[in-house]
Amino acid sequence: MEKALLVTVDLGNKRGWTAEEMARELKDLATSSGALVAHETIVRRDKISPSHFIGTGKAEEICEICQDMQISLVIFNNDLTGTQQKNLEEIIQAKTVDRTQLILDIFARRARSNEGKIQVELAQLLYLLPRLAGKGIFLSRLGGGIGTRGPGEQKIEVDRRRIRERISKLKKDLGRISKQRLTRKKQRKNISILTVAIIGYTNAGKSTLLNSLTGSSVPSENRLFSTLDPTIRAYTLPNNQKIMLSDTVGFLDRLPHNLVESFKATLEEVIDADVLIEVLDASHPKCIQHRKAVSDTLKELKAEDKPIIYALNKMDNVENQRDIERLVNEFGDAVPISALYKKSLDKLIDKIVLYTSKLMTVIKVTVPQHNTKAVKLIHEHTHILKKEYRGQSVYIEAQIPFHLKHIVEKML
Ligand SMILES: Nc1nc2c(ncn2[C@@H]2O[C@H](COP(=O)(O)OP(=O)(O)OP(=O)(O)O)[C@@H](O)[C@H]2O)c(=O)[nH]1
Ligand SMILES: [Mg+2]
DSSP: OEEEEEEEEEOSOOTTOOHHHHHHHHHHHHHHTTEEEEEEEEEEOSSOBTTTBSOHHHHHHHHHHHHHHTOOEEEESSOOOHHHHHHHHHHHOSEEEOHHHHHHHHHHHHOOSHHHHHHHHHHHHHHHGGGGSSSOOOGGGTTSSTTSOOTTOOOOOOOHHHHHHHHHHHHHHHHHHHHHHHHHHHHHHHTTOEEEEEEEBTTSSHHHHHHHHHOOOOOOOSSTTOOOSOEEEEEEOTTSOEEEEEEOOOBOTTOOHHHHHHTHHHHHHHHTOSEEEEEEETTSTTHHHHHHHHHHHHHHTTOTTSOEEEEEEOGGGOOOHHHHHHHHHHHSSEEEOBTTTTBSHHHHHHHHHHHHHTTEEEEEEEEETTOHHHHHHHHHHSEEEEEEEETTEEEEEEEEEHHHHHHHHHHO
16 A cells, blocks of 8 residues: 555635545545555645745655655645646655546546546546646656556556557547447437436445445445446336436546546436436535535536436434435425435435426327337337227327337327
């Protein structure tokens, strides 16, 4: 384990987070990346220094602590320019990593699927490219521990041209994967199942909820970014309507833009969903700020206008009932649940029924019985309200997703 010293620079613009709270999250991130947090410091400054980010005196202090405690890694809770990073390393005499690098590193560790690995590598290269100008960080450092890991642990000793080539290749690969996904989705859309995406801040309990609802066994752990690859499961609602439920990568405050950009393919599950369930950790002191971070990311994905059901999770962990009431009032249409202990999931399911029903319409059709294709489609993908045999035909009144209506009509 790499021993790390964490530095949070408090610039006063807190956006609802105190410096201590930001430092707390950095500690969770560092631990999630496998670091052993040996020391933490909060530096208060009015403005940043363009050359060193913090004052050189403070940097020398950090150097001393690192030497005393034999710490080889310093993680900043902010984004550093290539120059600042290099200058800091010169004074501190230890590897210096910024917040984006740390997050990229966690993603690199978690990437399992081919797609996930490509997306992480792309985000890493997009991060590196502008830093290679002039006195940027040294590429030869890649492949040596936190902040330097690539999904393939490859040593990248190449110049910017080669990196650009690699970036365009990765983008092409992602485009291909995206196309395959689109074809699969088209097949799914034809049989027209509404999709409901479980989204939310990292560690809120999204995977636990998917598991509790569908009996799946997506790994869930008390650490940040357990899930990277999306999981999609079929689920039948009590009104017989089939939906697809998806679980995907979690969001974070100040999630690096390159990462969101690179993960567009994975996040398509969110972008294309008909309804979102946003899981919030109601027992977390920063619950409201988490909502803000999720909403910012949804805006970035242009998915902010989708209907959202708020699931106030981990209510078993909330001691004061008043806190839950306060949150319910804050979010309006929110359901307090415990995904882990399967509490009040029926209420959440009722909400899903309500929201998905709004996306449905009623058709009244007379289908010749020999039109087996249409009969089958209606039986499998609609909620039948009335059915009467009339000679060689069958009269059906059924609830059907809006976008399936014209497909059925075409079949008749
Ligand atoms: N007490 C309590 N813990 C829960 C509940 N739901 C989930 N957890 C715990 O919260 C932690 C995170 O759960 P996950 O389901 O992995 O969370 P996630 O949102 O999928 O997280 P990422 O994939 O990392 O973004 C795990 O340790 C779960 O056991 C709950 O209702 N109550
Ligand atoms: Mg998860």
